[in-house]
Amino acid sequence: MVIPPAILSARGVRKAYAGKVVLDGIDLDVRQGEAVTIIGASGSGKTTFLRCLNWLERPDAGDIRIDTQVMGRTGSVVATERVLAAQRRLFGFVFQRFNLFPHLTALQNVALGPRRVLGQGREAADARAERELRRVQLAEHMHKRPSQLSGGQQQRVAIARALAMEPRVILFDEPTSALDPELVQEVLDTMRALASEGMTMLVVTHEMRFARHVADRVVFMADGVIAEHGPPEALFGAPADPRLQRFLRHLEPSA
Amino acid sequence: MIFDWNVVWYAMPLLAHGVVMTLQVSIVAGLLGLAIGLVAGLASLSSFRVLRGVVRGYVDFIRGTPLLIQIFLVFFALPVVGVRLPEYWAGVVALAVNSGAYISEIVRGSVGSVEKGQAEAALSIGMTRSGVLWWVLLPQAWRPMVPPLTNDLITLTKNSSLLSAISVYELTRAGQAIIATHFAPFEIYLLLALYYYLLISVLSWASRRLERSLPQW
Numbered sequence: 001m002v003i004p005p006a007i008l009s010a011r012g013v014r015k016a017y018a019g020k021v022v023l024d025g026i027d028l029d030v031r032q033g034e035a036v037t038i039i040g041a042s043g044s045g046k047t048t049f050l051r052c053l054n055w056l057e058r059p060d061a062g063d064i065r066i067d068t069q070v071m072g073r074t075g076s077v078v079a080t081e082r083v084l085a086a087q088r089r090l091f092g093f094v095f096q097r098f099n100l101f102p103h104l105t106a107l108q109n110v111a112l113g114p115r116r117v118l119g120q121g122r123e124a125a126d127a128r129a130e131r132e133l134r135r136v137q138l139a140e141h142m143h144k145r146p147s148q149l150s151g152g153q154q155q156r157v158a159i160a161r162a163l164a165m166e167p168r169v170i171l172f173d174e175p176t177s178a179l180d181p182e183l184v185q186e187v188l189d190t191m192r193a194l195a196s197e198g199m200t201m202l203v204v205t206h207e208m209r210f211a212r213h214v215a216d217r218v219v220f221m222a223d224g225v226i227a228e229h230g231p232p233e234a235l236f237g238a239p240a241d242p243r244l245q246r247f248l249r250h251l252e253p254s255a
Numbered sequence: 256m257i258f259d260w261n262v263v264w265y266a267m268p269l270l271a272h273g274v275v276m277t278l279q280v281s282i283v284a285g286l287l288g289l290a291i292g293l294v295a296g297l298a299s300l301s302s303f304r305v306l307r308g309v310v311r312g313y314v315d316f317i318r319g320t321p322l323l324i325q326i327f328l329v330f331f332a333l334p335v336v337g338v339r340l341p342e343y344w345a346g347v348v349a350l351a352v353n354s355g356a357y358i359s360e361i362v363r364g365s366v367g368s369v370e371k372g373q374a375e376a377a378l379s380i381g382m383t384r385s386g387v388l389w390w391v392l393l394p395q396a397w398r399p400m401v402p403p404l405t406n407d408l409i410t411l412t413k414n415s416s417l418l419s420a421i422s423v424y425e426l427t428r429a430g431q432a433i434i435a436t437h438f439a440p441f442e443i444y445l446l447l448a449l450y451y452y453l454l455i456s457v458l459s460w461a462s463r464r465l466e467r468s469l470p471q472w
Binding site for chain 2: 095
């Protein structure tokens with residue numbers, strides 16, 4: 001079997017806020033088609049790491065390689081704003097609180113990127129948006145505004161918005177944490193479908209069932225470092241790091 | 256004292272001319288101020304430090320000096336350096352430059368008050384900062400801008416009475432002219448106050464209509 005090359009790799013990523021170290025040198029590779037989840041207690045740096053990957057937060061040190069590019073750099077010089085924007089486009093990002101554009105319909109939310117970033121004409125952009133909304137089972141709601149949709153529907157629109165840019169990898173930042181319990185499943189189902197289609201995904205989540213059953217690999221973060229990582233069976237079945245053992249003990253029995 | 260109704264009946268149509276002039280000055284200066292304020296407000300949000308510094312200085316100067324002095328600067332001081340404006344345009348320019356500074360702060364504040372996740376979402380689909388501003392932040396900032404902009408237009412309309420000091424024949428000046436010939440300050444100034452009050456009431460009403468007609472989500 002041929003192991004595909006890493007499409008995303010992070011090396012020595014560090015970040016501190018006002019002297020407090022949040023990320024203390026993170027190395028991670030994600031291969032094409034892999035679904036990797038990051039778990040860990042709150043405050044372990046999971047979300048910050050995700051936001052550093054697409055430079056929503058600028059890392060203090062370290063390299064992030066996506067495809068053939070190094071984030072924030074053109075060759076050996078600092079990237080211009082325009083180049084950085086184009087690099088960011090290689091990532092999709094799904095936020096905990098959806099962050100849909102409230103003044104636009106679902107269709108317009110998804111079509112905005114193709115239209116204004118990729119420079120497609122209105123018809124082409126709308127067609128692509130409709131296709132992506134169909135993919136997340138929301139075609140019949142495409143003319144509604146976010147305020148007319150449920151939380152689960154909003155998050156699926158957000159996923160479609162990310163998909164419409166044809167990213168190399170999608171970063172999910174606790175995508176179900178802001179949802180009412182009964183709406184969680186529809187979002188997880190959408191993500192599971194994407195994973196089975198071969199979409200490369202990096203998912204910060206508290207949904208242990210998703211980590212256990214959908215992810216190819218699980219990364220456990222604690223105190224700003226990767227404390228343990230490996231296939232889900234190994235991490236959940238035979239955790240080695242005492243912090244991971246404690247973390248798993250404190251989870252609800254349903255996980 | 257006796258309230259002289261005759262001078263009131265005499266003054267009312269004359270003052271109506273003044274109302275027209277006040278309205279005209281306010282609308283022209285308001286539109287010009289809006290244009291200045293939008294440009295300056297967007298400049299203050301740009302990533303160019305020099306540009307932000309220039310706007311900062313402009314706003315500080317306007318806030319830190321009396322409007323009457325600004326009017327005199329445009330009308331009496333600019334001619335010294337070769338810029339000679341007739342009193343009407345000097346007045347319009349002074350009012351516009353004055354309100355432009357306040358409007359730029361309204362624009363900056365409204366755009367800044369859009370939730371932070373909006374800009375992050377737009378950056379995440381590969382937009383540049385200017386794209387984020389134009390396609391995501393500004394469209395959401397229009398509605399919250401309306402009430403403070405109306406306030407500003409109301410202030411501008413009231414401030415236009417200061418143009419009487421450089422002989423622009425607006426409402427206040429028209430009233431003063433009648434007082435000078437008929438010695439009825441009590442009646443005329445009351446009437447002036449009433450005229451301004453009605454004018455402002457109409458503006459407030461129109462603003463509420465405008466605010467309601469803007470899309471909500």
